[in-house]
Amino acid sequence: MASPAETYSTEKVHESANFLKSKMGSVKPKIGVICGSGLSGLGELVENKIIIKYTDIPSFVESTVPGHKGQMLFGQINGKDVVCMQGRFHPYEGYPAWVVGFPLRVMKLLGVDTVLATNAAGGINPDFKVGDFMVIKDHISFPGLSGFNPLRGHNDESFGPRFPAMNDSYDKKLRTLFKQCASELGLDNIMREGVYCNVAGPSYETIAELRLLLKLGGDAVGMSTAQEVVTARHCGLKVVACSLITNECILEYDSNKTVCHEEVLETSKQRAQKMESLVSKFIGKL
Numbered sequence: 001m002a003s004p005a006e007t008y009s010t011e012k013v014h015e016s017a018n019f020l021k022s023k024m025g026s027v028k029p030k031i032g033v034i035c036g037s038g039l040s041g042l043g044e045l046v047e048n049k050i051i052i053k054y055t056d057i058p059s060f061v062e063s064t065v066p067g068h069k070g071q072m073l074f075g076q077i078n079g080k081d082v083v084c085m086q087g088r089f090h091p092y093e094g095y096p097a098w099v100v101g102f103p104l105r106v107m108k109l110l111g112v113d114t115v116l117a118t119n120a121a122g123g124i125n126p127d128f129k130v131g132d133f134m135v136i137k138d139h140i141s142f143p144g145l146s147g148f149n150p151l152r153g154h155n156d157e158s159f160g161p162r163f164p165a166m167n168d169s170y171d172k173k174l175r176t177l178f179k180q181c182a183s184e185l186g187l188d189n190i191m192r193e194g195v196y197c198n199v200a201g202p203s204y205e206t207i208a209e210l211r212l213l214l215k216l217g218g219d220a221v222g223m224s225t226a227q228e229v230v231t232a233r234h235c236g237l238k239v240v241a242c243s244l245i246t247n248e249c250i251l252e253y254d255s256n257k258t259v260c261h262e263e264v265l266e267t268s269k270q271r272a273q274k275m276e277s278l279v280s281k282f283i284g285k286l
């Protein structure tokens with residue numbers, strides 16, 4: 001079993017990438033896909049799959065969350081070479097922020113230039129419905145704002161600058177293309193765009209916290225993605241990201257509803273096929 005490296009080192013990221021290069025055969029991925037909770041089915045789109053368990057990759061850690069398979073796939077989606085993370089790492093699993101972002105630097109070294117991240121998220125915006133897709137326009141990362149930033153510590157200049165800009169994190173042209181693909185598939189009625197609030201988890205939010213997120217301009221909430229996006233943007237990868245709204249956020253004290261991970265996984269299962277069609281079409285157009 002791979003154990004988490006104590007601190008980030010340039011050698012370790014090169015070691016992981018070199019290991020993967022020795023396994024990925026003739027695949028030359030320019031596109032990296034990250035599967036969110038319950039969305040591992042996106043990996044089924046990968047043809048001529050080469051499968052590598054995270055636990056076999058030097059300096060990778062374990063994926064411990066149900067709905068995250070914990071393996072890296074190489075192959076083709078809709079004719080394009082891809083690397084696909086079937087499962088991601090979350091800060092609440094106990095991993096430092098840089099460990100959560102580590103695979104993005106590995107992807108960069110593998111030749112990736114565009115990352116498509118997916119996630120499961122709660123819908124804060126009252127107009128959103130369970131089962132909607134939300135292309136992410138921007139994020140608010142509460143862990144990031146309070147110091148849990150994947151770039152904290154020594155800056156590896158070989159990847160990017162000490163103070164990278166994040167105002168253009170979610171690529172406008174890719175967002176437009178993603179929405180256009182949704183239109184072509186007749187998914188306009190479930191396609192939204194909005195701000196993803198990244199919280200630390202693993203407890204879901206209180207009503208007062210959700211009301212705060214709504215007031216701050218958040219449309220959806222989840223416990224991932226921001227650390228990956230910050231790491232990706234730091235090293236110049238383009239990013240497009242899509243949330244699946246898997247559950248309603250409870251904003252009223254007299255509600256008798258609640259949220260649980262089983263509901264999250266169930267919604268993901270129900271929407272898996274639509275997400276797969278959308279991702280496949282989008283990748284085909286990159």
Ligand SMILES: O=P(O)(O)O[C@H]1O[C@H](CO)[C@@H](O)[C@H]1O
Nearest residue numbers: 036037119120222223224264
């Ligand atoms: O963001 P992903 O990995 O899709 O998963 C989301 O679903 C889990 C909670 O149900 C949390 O891990 C949250 O971040």
